[in-house]
Amino acid sequence: MSVPASSTSVGVNGSSAQSAAASTPQHVKPVGGKSSRADNWVRAQALNLGRHTAALRDFTHAEFGDMPEAPTDGHILAVNSLMAKLRKPLVAMSHHMNKLAGAVVREGGSATIEHFLRHKHQAHERVQHIEKVWNFYHELFGQRQTRFGPWLLSTDRIALDCYMAAYLGVGEAKSIPAPPPFTYMQTGFGPATYRRGIRLHQLGREMNPFPLIQLPFHRMVNPWTLGAVLHEVSHNLQSDLGLSKPIPLAVGRRLLAAGIPPEITSVWVRWNRETFADLSGLLLGGPCIVASLMDVVGRAPRITYYFNSRGVHPTPYLRVLLSCELLRRMGFEADAAQYAKTWMRLYSQPERAGFPETLLRTAPKAMALVVDTMCYQPYKALGGKRLCDLFRFAPKEQILIQEAAVRLAQGTDPGVVPERFLIGAARFALDQQLAPAEAIKESFYRELSRR
Secondary structure, three states, X not given: XXXXXXXXXXXXXXXXXXXXXXXXXXXXXXXXXXXXXXXXXXXXXXXXXXXXXHHOOOOOOHHHOOOOOOOOHHHHHHHHHHHHHHHHHXXXXXXHHHXXXXXXXXXOOHHHHHHHHHHHHHHHHHHHHHHHHHHHHHHHHHHXXXXXXXXXXXXXXXXXXXXXXXXXXXXXXXXXXXXXXXXXXXXXXXXXXXXXXXXXXXXXXXXXXXXXXXXXXXXXXXXXXXXXXXXXXXXXXXXXXXXXXXXXXXXXHHHHHOOOOHHHXXXXXXXXXXXXXXXXXXXXXXOHHHHXXXXXXXXXXXXXXXXXXXXXXXXXXXXXXXXXXXXXXXXOHHHHHHHHHHHHHHOOOHHHOOOOHHHHHHHHHHHHHHHHHHHOOOEHHHOOEOHHHHOOOOHHHHHHHHHHHXXXXXXOOOOOOOOOHHHHHHHHHHHOOOXXXXXXXXXXXXXXXXX
16 A cells, blocks of 8 residues: 655644654755766665655544544544654664765765665665554544444444443542544454554554454444444453453362362363453343354354364353353343253254363353353452443343334434443344334444434
């Protein structure tokens, strides 16, 4: 992807900032009016690097429009801060390149030329590295200018609602993370998330400044499958709330104390992040999230029964039953029983799937303990509260969702329900055939994007 050149760098709020162009020296001029083809090429290399450096400019809010779906000032500022850090050594390399080019034109000499060529190579690699980061965010921000902008704004608002619920629900004040999660659309089978402060391959191993949530197009088209948003947000919440270490430690201790064999306990501990995201997503969104999970993991038996002793994802077969256990604890016994019955009818022969015999035999006990440990035990990181206290979801919340579903199907205002509940409303409207699927989708995005 080509990167547009710019002679100035403008801050998020439109004020002039020190730009790469302003600090990049002018290209080397001919000495004594003479200009050979070799000298011209050398001078062009210094000029090219200076222009490359200037082109890797800051982003501005204005270039992505002033609609609500545009990236926020916070997201743009975070990316510009990353770009400024990456650009600083490139500016220095550009200055040095200019000096080396001047030395080659004035003096020549094999040692000087070799030094110049090595520096050109290193500078080019640096440009490519920074350009990869610039292009990544340019593409993400640019999606907000397409017809999918309102859809992405909608999923942004669902993610933000989850964060608000978490930080209002904790038992003690916690520093508020910023910026909030940013959603984007990507082709592919499944959703994914990239947590704040981790190194990303897409960024050339640079630190990611805010949570990114990748959503496949086919999920966006079918918003009743967007339980994935709650799952991916929960990955980020586990990190931002300080639960990344306490959760696996608590699960391991609890299972061992209950007599679960160490080799099986280690499997459940390894599954802790994906299990937490499933359970947290269910507490955030209610029973519909089980159906959404079944949409994802209900595949050919060889896939749904797949087990990898070193994998971080629970075997899909057990993921649904684990969520059914939590649904039962939440007070939805009938729903839990119906989902479990349906699932085991679809996948009725787990003993033929190659699971370790001990894993299947101890699974009911282990699942009950994992659900209780993750969701119904207090954690210091939560100010002494339990996860179920942060995300209170009981039958009365489901009544709100069902009422909102009727209104959503009618194309009217669904009322003052949390954004995350609209996923369940869309699912209920679809399952009860309250309106055609396309009408439900249109109402869903219209409501969320107007808020």
